[in-house]
Amino acid sequence: MRELTVPPLAAAPLVGGLADVVFDHAASDPDRVALGRKDASGTWGDVTSRQFRDEVLALAKGLLARGVRFGDRVAIMSRTRYEWTLFDFALWTVGAQPVPVYPTSSADQVHWMLHDAGVSACVVEHEDHAMTVGSVVDRLPLLKQLWQLDTGVVDELVRAGARIDDEVVHRHRRAVTPESVATVIYTSGTTGRPKGCVLTHGNFMFESDTLLHRWEPVFRSRPGEEASTLLFLPLAHVFGRMVGVAAVRGRVKLGHQPLLSAGALLPDLAAFRPTFVLAVPYVFEKVFDAARRRAEAEGRAGAFDRAVEVAVRYAEAQEDRDFGLGPGPSAALRVQHQFFEKVVYGKVREALGGRVRHAMSGGSAMDRRMGLFFAGAGVTVYEGYGLTETTSAATANPPERTRYGTVGQPVPGTSVRIAEDGEVWLRGPHVFSGYLNDPAAGEAVLRDGWLATGDLGSLDEDGYLTITGRKKEILVTTSGKSVSPLALEDRVRSHPLVAQCVVVGNNRPYIAALITLDQEAVDHWLAMQGRATLQTAELVRDPALEREIRRAVVAANTLVSHAESIRTFRILAHPFSEEHGLLTPSLKLKRRAIETVYAAEVEALYH
Missing domain, CATH: 3.40.50.12780 (ANL, N-terminal domain)
Structure with missing residues (x-):
């Protein structure tokens, strides 16, 4: 099959914007629990539709009072938390455009995105983010305001907007149409500088409403059960952002969790008890x-x-x-x-x-x-x-x-x-x-x-x-064999001891791989063998570990022909990290950077 079209379930929206649903839900069902929010003691509390509407409205007034206008772009640099969703809907209420920035972004990346987007204000989570933005602020002439969540900026903005009439906000909101720009989200930049994707209110409304309608059994798995989800994906990524929008539009109780580590995530899953x-x-x-x-x-x-x-x-x-x-x-x-x-x-x-x-x-x-x-x-x-x-x-x-x-x-x-x-x-x-x-x-x-x-x-x-x-990752060996590395890498990575795998071999005589280890899994593996924890230098040369990793490589090679198989591999001492410029913020491999940093190791695979 070369082409397939699936008919739409409903027509694309003709009027309105993303913020309207906050006010509609508060009017029709004000006491319904719309979101969950964790307080300073770690206890989850409920936020009703009415409360969320009031918070969005109050923050929208504060944004207007501080000079944010229709069409302005405002950057948000934070982990996944309640205030991000609050700012999103408040900015959409006044017709402004949030520009998400990964909280792990470097100063150069922050400068590029804020400069390219021409942001007039920036919301950051804490002092480290403020210092990152501050280090490049002299090269951002349009940036006039920097707001920090952990210093109580939401309350400050609410106080600033207290004298603004509700109708002023609603005039802005009613001016938003499906064609209005909702956000500019920058790509992860695996092959160059990130590019700003311009997405409209209509894009998000169609996407979220289609998923809510077609996958309704997913969100409401049992009759009468309150649908809820805990969002731990980064809101700087389009997937996490769409989840947040769909939850609010679909009357799904939404909670936020900023950390993906098992130690932080699993207790919150147990406490919040999402339905999906x-x-x-x-x-x-x-x-x-x-x-x-x-x-x-x-x-x-x-x-x-x-x-x-x-x-x-x-x-x-x-x-x-x-x-x-x-x-x-x-x-x-x-x-x-x-x-x-x-x-x-x-x-x-x-x-x-x-x-x-x-x-x-x-x-x-x-x-x-x-x-x-x-x-x-x-x-x-x-x-x-x-x-x-x-x-x-x-x-x-x-x-x-x-x-x-x-x-x-x-x-x-x-x-x-x-x-x-x-x-x-x-x-x-x-x-x-x-x-x-x-x-x-x-x-x-x-x-x-x-x-x-x-x-x-x-x-x-x-x-x-x-x-x-x-397409850009296809490897061509010197014998002319074209190899797609994805399936091989995924299969090697499925081994419990493997953290990451990068297949190399472009313009080389055969395919090889660089492999990093999951340290937690390796420590457990050693303990189960009754062996002491090894230093990194000893670990990457350990014969038993190499045999175990070789099993993963052999299993991966069953997927492809002999000419496409991994002939040799190298276990690396340290995982690829975003900090060292080898992963994108969404954890995708930066292949060119990895091959440059590990050029000596790659060369050794062919000698």
Whole structure:
């Protein structure tokens, strides 16, 4: 199949903007709990629709009092927290345009984005962010105001706007249309300087309303249950931003968690108890790995591994039934599945808060086997695919027929085309209008209404999309063999001891790999062998560890021909990090930078 269009569920919005729903919900159901907010003591409290409306209105007045006007751009540099969503909707209420900045951005990155966007004000979370902005402020002539969340700026702005009449705010709000710019989100910059994607209110309304309508069973998994989600994705990324918008529009209780570490995230999942989560594969992998390590430490590794096999086979049988290829799980398999329900699967769900039965995953590819395991354990993960330029998801697996290992079918209203060279093209009301200050770059990817994504993929006979790699990342060996590194890297990375994998081999005689380690997993592995923790220099030369990593490489090589296989690899002493310029803020590999920094190690792989 080369092209597929799925009809829209509803027409694109003709009037209004994103902030209207805050006021509509407060008018129609003022006492409904709209958000959860954690206080200084760590206790979760409820925020009603009326309270949120009042806070948005009061902050919008403060923004007007401090000179923010319709069409102005205001940067937000913060981790995921309640105040980010509050600022988003207050800025949208007055017709301003939030510009998200990753909290880990360097001074040079901050300067580029704030200068390119021409921001007039900037909201930061704490003093370190303020110092980062302050270090480049002399080169930002348009930046007039810097507000810091942790010094009580919300209360300060509310006091500043106390004398402004409500109607002044509403006049601004009523001037916003679906065509109005909602935000400028900068791409992660894997191949150069970040580009500012201009997204409209209509883009976000269409995207979020389509997902809420089509995936309604995901958000409301049980009749009468209050839908809720804990947002721990970065709000500087389009996926997290869309989740926040969809939750507010869809009357889903929304909580925020700023840290992705298991130590911080798992207690909040237990306390907030969301009904569904939206995450990246990394989160599901961490939950699985933690469960596996716990079972091994308790001497139950064998039972856990059997439970995994049963879950995978159970989900595969369900998948076959959904596609008319089989009768579903056999009686014997159902008995085995029931046996492991309490001892394994229930505990995995409990790690996600206990109420989660559905989840959505995006940002990078999820291993098919991982998806099958979670489905067999009672949490169906719907994998999807999209870009900043498509306001998040352009394809996703439908609730009634999930095909694990694919990124699903086009979301309603979207067209997917596979170009002659295998590139994925997308079209729909959620596709952006272009890049800020760079019309040539926009023209390069927008072709007669189609967005050329730069990703390679295929559509199967049922219209399910599989992403196979990036055009710019294809490696060509000296023998002329073209190799897409994505599948190899994902399979190597699925080994519990592996943190990251970068496949190299462009203009080289064969394919090789640089591999980094998951230190927590390695420490556990050594402890289970009764061995002391090793220093890094000893670890990367440890014969037993090398044999273990070689198993991951051999498993990955089963996916490809001999000419495309990884012939040799090098274990590195330190993981690739954003701090050293080797990862983007969304944790994507900066391949050129990695090959430059590790040029000597790459060269040694070929001698």
